[in-house]
Amino acid sequence: MSQISPVFKREFLGYFRSPVAYVFLIVFLMASVGLAFFIGGFFKANLASLDSFFVFHPWLFLFLIPAAGMRLWSEEKRTGTIELLFTLPITTLEAVLGKFFAAWAFLTVAILLSFPMVVTVGYLGNPDWGVIASSYLGSILMAGSYLGVCSLTSALTKNQVISFVLSVLACLVLLFLGWSVFNGALHAVLPVWAVDLLANFSFATHFNAFTKGIIYPKDVAFFLSLTGFTLFLNVVALER
């Protein structure tokens, strides 16, 4: 496992060697803050809370995380560096984890760049710091799960466009399972228990409690096990 660190370092610093990373960070920030201001009514609500900011994260991640994750393995396959990487003394698991943690750390940076909003609500009012902290935790955990899915899909193709589309579709399914409108439609065809069961596999369902300041072990376990499972499949896909 000692080989995770050189891969992590190369990948993480690699983001900042290209302008794409800065573009991504800016778009991420503008989109997340913009949604909170213009659609979430951050100011109009006149509350010292970041609810209107976090509520959009599952939707925002649906596009932004595939954009960040699509190149993870596709790029290595396209440029042939995968042949270099996998003839170095490193196991597939170490390579997968090194790249995943680097991308996750990068996304964490993107999420945490919203801290001026925290400062703002702290300055203007008296927010519930516990809720804010748990929302950030939930958001970062959820980002890991989205990223796990994207890392897996990008290992399936050397074409980044295909990788992006596959990632969005896979994440869309996982998100929609918990969306009330979609579940309402499902109720028409499936019994209640089946719909509830399916909703259990949704990002949104498990993210909700975090934004209310409650950290349920089952939600944490969901995100971590989904991440672990997709990374396991990622290793299998690469060793195939």
Place this chain on the structure above:
Amino acid sequence: MIEVKGLVKHYGSKRAVDGVSFTVNRGDILGFLGPNGAGKSTTMKMITGFLRPDAGTALVDGHDVTDDPVAVKSRVGYLPESAPAYGEMTVEEFLGFIAEIRGFKSSDARHEQVERALGLTQLAPVRTQTIETLSKGYKQRVGFAQALLHNPPVLILDEPTDGLDPNQKNEVRTLIKKLASEKAVVLSTHILEEVEAICTRVIIISQGKVVVDETPAQFRARQPGARLDEIFRSLTTSDT
């Protein structure tokens, strides 16, 4: 040092490599010849543990590549065809990354290895240039530097002089010859004179099978007075 036993690889229904066996001892420089598409690169990818053979195996220094790929990979320096490298890194950063993953953990040890490799391949003038901006020949040298970096007992070089100018071709040949007394070297090439100049053995493969395995002198003696490419042509049919 290298023992290749009955390697087979299929791509779909095509048999790219069809039961290739040979051994290479310390001090040997094996010239690996064959028409385009004969299966040279595929064989090398299996020896270095990048591709899993459909049948057969390869042993490096007694380690079986199918059982213990990491042990094999740490003993092999491999230059893949067309020398892939992470283009956004500088030459120095890239070699530093290779050194770290090759087990040179302290920055002093890393520095020493990088300097040695830069010196051997005369890359010092471009050390701070990003790899994607290098000319083809320099990229090729970066790939060569990366393969030599940890002073491995086994070198596998897929067309090492491809894209180099005549002076550099000579430099590289001299360098391979100098290093080879301590190592087992396999190199593929389309330049028959190169084989005569540095190789101690010739293997020709055609349509995935070994058709010739002898010394360059024996090879030349097949048709005294004929040009090498004429002998080559009479032994191989064009593959597709």
